[in-house]
Amino acid sequence: MRPRRARRRLVLVGNGMAGVRAIEELLELAPNLYDITVYGAEPHGNYNRILLSPVLAREKTFDDIMLNRAEWYAERGITLRAGAEVVCIDRAGRRVSTADGSGAPYDRLLLATGSTPILLPIPGSELDGVVTYRDIRDVERMAAAAAPGRRAVVIGGGLLGLEAAHGLQKRGMDVTVVHLCETLMERQLDAPAGDLLRRSLEERGLNFRMAARAAAILPGPGSRAGRVAAVRLEGGEELAADLVVMAVGIRPNVALARACGLPCDRGVLVDDTMQTFDPAIYAVGECVQHRGACYGLVAPLFEQAKVVANHLAELGIARYSGSAVSTKLKVTGVDVFSAGDFIADADSEELTFRDAGRGVYKKLVVKDDRIRGAVLYGDTVDGAWYFKLMRDATPIADFRENLLFGQAHVGDSGTAGADAVTSLPDSAEICGCNGVCKGEIVRAITAKKLFTLDEVRKHTKASSSCGSCTGLVEQLLANTLGGDYSVPPAKKPMCACTVHTHEEVRQAITEYGLKTISAVMRFLEWKMPDGCHKCRPALNFYLLCAWPGEYEDDRHSRLINERAHANIQRDGTYSVVPRIWGGVTSPHELRAIADIAEKYRVPTVKVTGGQRLDLLGVRKEDLPKIWRDLNAAGFVSGHAYGKALRTVKTCVGKEWCRFGTQDSTALGIRLERAAWGSWHPHKVKLAVSGCPRNCAEATIKDFGVVCVESGYELHVGGNGGMKVRATDFLCKVETEEQVLEHCGAFLQLYREEGRYLERTAAWIERVGLSHVKQRVVDDAASRSALHGRFLEAQRHAQVDPWAERASGKDVNEFVPLEPARAAEPA
Amino acid sequence: MWLDAGPLDSIPRRGARVLRTTQADIALFRTADDAVYALLDRCPHRGGPLSQGLVHGRCVTCPLHDWVIDLATGEASEPDEGETATFEVRVHAGRVLVRAIDAAAFDGRGR
């Protein structure tokens, strides 16, 4: 808590998308640090500029696109000066002022003045009826001039020009677009895609003058002398016009910054902390230039806003390192997507797909086995996916041949998501854990103006539990928001308590020898001193994995299942699954389980999918007792509750089956003996089938073995979850010893590289199968080192948690308190 | 009437214990900085046993569906809505005392 002195004063100049987003982020981090004053030249609260085109096209109203009304500012104690343009910054006196002489002092100033549209310096550009396209006033002007049958000329065939043209056409105008280049949207599209776009817009009735330059705007005769009447092109052609929209580009609005002496180039110069050359002044949004780049889309600006909020909140750890951007054209019915470098150079290759009949064109630019750029026309469902692959620099060699056909044609785990979501009805359940359906999510996105996955999680709960529906939710965001989908930053922090990614945290743990959760939190400046239910279990696992035998497990950072070594059920009772090695049991064991089930009045005994017996409905206080009895009959914990090795499923194999080629049951038992007790980022299941008939379903397990006459085929990365993923073939080996070594090495690599709660399927898709092959198959030294580390970890991990608890460890976890009457406290 | 739930040390830091009473189970929480809170052991969402949740800061996350409940007020944190009953609790001479429950305290609340 801050001592009770006067709060610091923060002034924001520019009540637009980037500036207000920064304030929102700041209030999340430090709600009480500043007295905030916001200056905005526009006379209202803050609105979603991106959605001006739907307003122009009458698909939305201005009201629909408001982000924060005056009340929002008032409720947070923010002083809003709407309709007040700041004209002067006195840096020495730390004060801003407006034209009427009023102003405000600041301790910190945030500039977010956006851009100004470029007005071509041609004769007639000052005439009535010539407008630019930037804010709601421009939309109102266009709307006022628009009427069915009237003519509009739009100068500029870029993103904004086309959106304006479309909107005016929807209002019944006869629209011609004048564009300087041969290709529409040449900064986002290559020639083939630009041509397809032009043809389809022409079919909808728009007119184009390509490779044409506007030379002058001509006034009308007589009483219409001050008003626009035509546009003359270079070469002499005249286009009649009642309205002219200039959409030829924008320029960072640096006038104010420059006037007070802040160094500017194209934009206000800022460093990686979004600080200008004056340490009291920060800047974000379209007005800034960072590492030479200016951005004109909200996704990167929102990333900047996060960083600046972090510094204003005095946390001082976030860095902005630039963004990759993608664009979608928001013209209803026309699907265009573009991202990155979409023109191949000498070192890169182009993958293209063309289906003239369907009007589909796709191009990917690939360099060093990574996507560098993409242009999609006509079928953009995979845009978000390509962009993710590009941004995350995911290696694509493993599925390159199917890449152009889209995500649906590539092996795909539950977490990767699917564009199939488009075709789902509103009632389709997206998040099984929380019972959230598609319609609910889409409504929340539109009604509550959600931009990011985190916001959707917060407001709908979808994808906030097991997270296996994350891909679907991201797809819904992309589909619902279209162009204004603010792609989550490539750098995803572990959770809201930190700015660091899983990888950064793990690296810090090993590099700086951090050995307790609190040491990690202190060193990496956690925002919440105690973390939360998301980061603490993850940190606990990372430390356990980094320092086997040395790190002392923190039971209070384990979720209840792992803390109580049993599965919590919906009614608060628990289920208990003893380990049955390789799925093979005996009459003696069965009898023991039956007796114990009767003794503790277990209501349900169930055979699980992994060939184990599940005792359901046990009261928590009975757990240590039932474990003691199970231990006495020779059982240990099956870890069915943990992010751990669960089961090894087997078939009967050579010993009994007439098709069996190897002793799959015995091998399964060997594997389970070797791997039991191991903790992982997520649950892990193994299986061994005695022949390719695959009765143990080994090809949907994290690690599966299919025995064949000549040896053993090893398969990895399978998943039987919400979205089934079949395994990838890893390699073939000849002996059981090799199976064991490959299995241990594979599991250890996953332990060391998988993000907490990421199953092997998603991990392999992220890092690429070739990477796994390289470390586990091709490089014998690497395999042996991984296997060695696995064995070392297992030396410490193979302790039966049930036996420990049955003999009294953590006893107060299981025993309730019995109250006694007490004297009245003083 | 006050109930004696035993010494403070019987509740682990960043952990919880359940106090069984004739009327209901009460979850007693102890935060990292030794503050003690008492809530009805039922999440306002679907009745999950809050005592089994993970304690962080002044909150507990329900073990069933991850609702985050404020230990001091019993309220679910945004955007979830709902609250569970809280009980007056004191640490007196090293012992945790809970204000005895009035059956009416549960009716209609914490459900």
Ligand SMILES: Cc1cc2nc3c(=O)[nH]c(=O)nc-3n(C[C@H](O)[C@H](O)[C@H](O)COP(=O)(O)OP(=O)(O)OC[C@H]3O[C@@H](n4cnc5c(N)ncnc54)[C@H](O)[C@@H]3O)c2cc1C
């Ligand atoms: C029609 C249209 C469609 C768009 N579509 C997309 C899209 O689909 N996807 C996408 O990502 N981006 C899109 N954009 C771009 C996106 O809107 C901008 O990148 C974003 O709004 C920039 O945010 P900003 O805060 O930097 O600037 P702005 O949102 O423009 O905010 C700047 C504010 O500062 C005010 N201001 C300036 N100087 C002063 C001063 N001296 N005193 C007080 N106030 C001042 C201005 O009045 C303005 O309100 C679109 C833009 C337009 C115009």
Ligand code: SF4
């Ligand atoms: S889909 Fe989503 S969050 Fe979920 S259980 Fe499966 S569900 Fe879990």
Ligand code: SF4
């Ligand atoms: S997988 Fe092959 S060996 Fe095993 S039970 Fe089936 S048919 Fe028999």
